[in-house]
Amino acid sequence: MxxxxxxxxxxxxxxxxxxxxxxxxxxxxxxxxxxxxxxxxxxxxxxxxxxxxxxxxxxxxxxxxxxxxxxxxxxxxxxxxxxxxxxxxxxxxxxxxxxxxxxxxxxxxxxxxxxxxxxxxxxxxxxxxxxxxxxxxxxxxxxxxxxxxxxxxxxxxxxxxxxxxxxxxxxxxxxxxxxxxALRERKADIPLLFRKFAADFAERNHIPAITLSPDAMKMMENYRWDGNIRQLKNVTEQISIMETERNITAEALAKYLPNRVQSSLPVLLSHSDTMDSVNERDLLYRVLFDMQKDIRELRAQVNNLSNGRPIEQNYVQNNPVTQIGDTVVTRVSQNEPEEVEQEFAEFVPAEETHYGASTGSTDNLSLEHHEREMIIKALEAHRGKRKDAAKALGISERTLYRKINEYGINL
Ligand SMILES: Nc1ncnc2c1ncn2[C@@H]1O[C@H](COP(=O)(O)OP(=O)(O)OP(=O)(O)O)[C@@H](O)[C@H]1O
Ligand SMILES: [Mg+2]
CATH class of the missing domain: 3.40.50.300 (P-loop containing nucleotide triphosphate hydrolases)
Structure with a gap:
C-alpha cells in the first residue's frame, strides 16, 4: 500500500x-x-x-x-x-x-x-x-x-x-x-483536521458544522496544542456543542484554548517555555516592527531638534508605550528604560535586527542603521555631549556608551 x-x-x-x-x-x-x-x-x-x-x-x-x-x-x-x-x-x-x-x-x-x-x-x-x-x-x-x-x-x-x-x-x-x-510543527494540517472533526461531529449529531472566522483560524494555527490532535478534536467537539453561532470568532474560540499566550514582551524576555519558537518569532517581529516605527518617529524628533525646532515632548519617557507594545509599556513605566533595552538586546538574535530591511517599508534601512543614525544625530545636535544626547534619546548614558562602541561611532 x-x-x-x-x-x-x-x-x-x-x-x-x-x-x-x-x-x-x-x-x-x-x-x-x-x-x-x-x-x-x-x-x-x-x-x-x-x-x-x-x-x-x-x-x-x-x-x-x-x-x-x-x-x-x-x-x-x-x-x-x-x-x-x-x-x-x-x-x-x-x-x-x-x-x-x-x-x-x-x-x-x-x-x-x-x-x-x-x-x-x-x-x-x-x-x-x-x-x-x-x-x-x-x-x-x-x-x-x-x-x-x-x-x-x-x-x-x-x-x-x-x-x-x-x-x-x-x-x-x-x-x-x-x-x-507534534501538531504545532505541522500547522498546515490544522485547518484540515478541524474541518474533518467539525464535519464528522455535525454528521453524527445532525447539526450544521461549525466554521472559523479568518482570525479564529489564525488563532488555531498559532496555538500550542500541547495535547496535539486529541486536544484539537476535543476542542472542536466542545465548540460544536457549546456555541449556538456556527461561525466561530476568535473571541469565542479563545474561551476554549487554555493558557493561550498573550503577545506580551515579559513572556518573550523570560523565554517562557509555554510558547513555541514560531509564535515567539512572530511576536518578536511585531515588536521589532513597532520598534522600527518608534525609532523613525524618534529620528524625526531628533531631526527637528537638530534643525533648531524644540522637541515636542520627552518622547521616550512619555510616549513609548503605545508604540512598542503593551508589555513594554508597563515595564518602561516601572523600570529604567535602559533595563528594558538591555533585556531586549540580549533576547534579539543578531540577524533578527535586520528584519526591517526586508519589510518593504518606505524607509528601507535596517533597525541597527536607524539606531546608529539616530545616535549620531543626537550627538551632533548636542555637540558631542553624551549626557545630553542620552537624555534626548531617552536612554541612560551607560547604554549610549555601549551603543557608541558597538556601532563604532567616532564624533
Ligand atoms: N492524522 C490524523 N487524522 C485524523 N485523526 C487523527 C490523526 N492523528 C490522530 N488522530 C486522532 O487523534 C486522537 C489521538 O490519537 P492517538 O490516540 O493515536 O494519540 P497518541 O499519539 O497515541 O497519544 P498518547 O501518547 O497519549 O497515547 C485519536 O482520536 C486519533 O484518531
Ligand atoms: Mg496512544
Missing amino acids: DVQAIKRTFGIIGTDPELDRAIGIAAQVAATDLTVLITGESGTGKDVFPKIIHQNSARKHGPYFAVNCGAIPEGTIDSELFGHEKGSFTGAVNERKGYFEIADKGTLFLDEVGELPTSTQARLLRVLENGEFIRVGGSKVMKTNVRIVAATNADLPTAIERGRFREDLYYRLNTIPIHIP
Missing part, C-alpha cells in the same frame, strides 16, 4: 511531509520482522502506526494485541505479558498464557513502553533478543515468534539517564525509529 492509500484506509488526515515520511517508513518496514519504536507527544496519532505495520505485513492474518504497559499494575504485568504457572503466586489458581504466547505469529503493540518496570524490561530484552521467555513461576524456556511495535510519549533518553529505562532495551526497541511530529 502506498502512503495515500494508507491514509485513506486508516482515516489519517494531513499532508505534512514529516507525517507522510513516518507513514512511508511504517509501510516499508511492515514486511520485515524488525522492532519499531514510535515516538511523539501525547495525542499526535501514534496508535494507528502498529495497525498500519501489522496490516501491511505477512502477519496480517495472525493475532494483533495492543497492551498498554502504563495501565497494568506493576504486580501483574509480568504475568500479563509472559503468563504464569498454576500456583506461582496467591490467586494463580490456573496457569495463564501471556500476550507473548497468544500473539505468536502476530504483532504485539507495547504502548507506553516507557512505563514498564525495570524487572519487566529485563524479561522483554531477552524475548526481543532470542524469542525466549519463561512464565512467571515457571522454569521451562518457551519460544515465541512475535513482532514488537512499541510506542512512547516519554523522553526515553532522559529516562535512561535517570536510571528508569534500560539503555540496552532502548537500542533494541529503537531498531526502526518512527517519530510523529
Whole structure:
C-alpha cells in the first residue's frame, strides 16, 4: 500500500511531509520482522502506526494485541505479558498464557513502553533478543515468534539517564525509529483536521458544522496544542456543542484554548517555555516592527531638534508605550528604560535586527542603521555631549556608551 492509500484506509488526515515520511517508513518496514519504536507527544496519532505495520505485513492474518504497559499494575504485568504457572503466586489458581504466547505469529503493540518496570524490561530484552521467555513461576524456556511495535510519549533518553529505562532495551526497541511530529510543527494540517472533526461531529449529531472566522483560524494555527490532535478534536467537539453561532470568532474560540499566550514582551524576555519558537518569532517581529516605527518617529524628533525646532515632548519617557507594545509599556513605566533595552538586546538574535530591511517599508534601512543614525544625530545636535544626547534619546548614558562602541561611532 502506498502512503495515500494508507491514509485513506486508516482515516489519517494531513499532508505534512514529516507525517507522510513516518507513514512511508511504517509501510516499508511492515514486511520485515524488525522492532519499531514510535515516538511523539501525547495525542499526535501514534496508535494507528502498529495497525498500519501489522496490516501491511505477512502477519496480517495472525493475532494483533495492543497492551498498554502504563495501565497494568506493576504486580501483574509480568504475568500479563509472559503468563504464569498454576500456583506461582496467591490467586494463580490456573496457569495463564501471556500476550507473548497468544500473539505468536502476530504483532504485539507495547504502548507506553516507557512505563514498564525495570524487572519487566529485563524479561522483554531477552524475548526481543532470542524469542525466549519463561512464565512467571515457571522454569521451562518457551519460544515465541512475535513482532514488537512499541510506542512512547516519554523522553526515553532522559529516562535512561535517570536510571528508569534500560539503555540496552532502548537500542533494541529503537531498531526502526518512527517519530510523529507534534501538531504545532505541522500547522498546515490544522485547518484540515478541524474541518474533518467539525464535519464528522455535525454528521453524527445532525447539526450544521461549525466554521472559523479568518482570525479564529489564525488563532488555531498559532496555538500550542500541547495535547496535539486529541486536544484539537476535543476542542472542536466542545465548540460544536457549546456555541449556538456556527461561525466561530476568535473571541469565542479563545474561551476554549487554555493558557493561550498573550503577545506580551515579559513572556518573550523570560523565554517562557509555554510558547513555541514560531509564535515567539512572530511576536518578536511585531515588536521589532513597532520598534522600527518608534525609532523613525524618534529620528524625526531628533531631526527637528537638530534643525533648531524644540522637541515636542520627552518622547521616550512619555510616549513609548503605545508604540512598542503593551508589555513594554508597563515595564518602561516601572523600570529604567535602559533595563528594558538591555533585556531586549540580549533576547534579539543578531540577524533578527535586520528584519526591517526586508519589510518593504518606505524607509528601507535596517533597525541597527536607524539606531546608529539616530545616535549620531543626537550627538551632533548636542555637540558631542553624551549626557545630553542620552537624555534626548531617552536612554541612560551607560547604554549610549555601549551603543557608541558597538556601532563604532567616532564624533
Ligand atoms: N492524522 C490524523 N487524522 C485524523 N485523526 C487523527 C490523526 N492523528 C490522530 N488522530 C486522532 O487523534 C486522537 C489521538 O490519537 P492517538 O490516540 O493515536 O494519540 P497518541 O499519539 O497515541 O497519544 P498518547 O501518547 O497519549 O497515547 C485519536 O482520536 C486519533 O484518531
Ligand atoms: Mg496512544
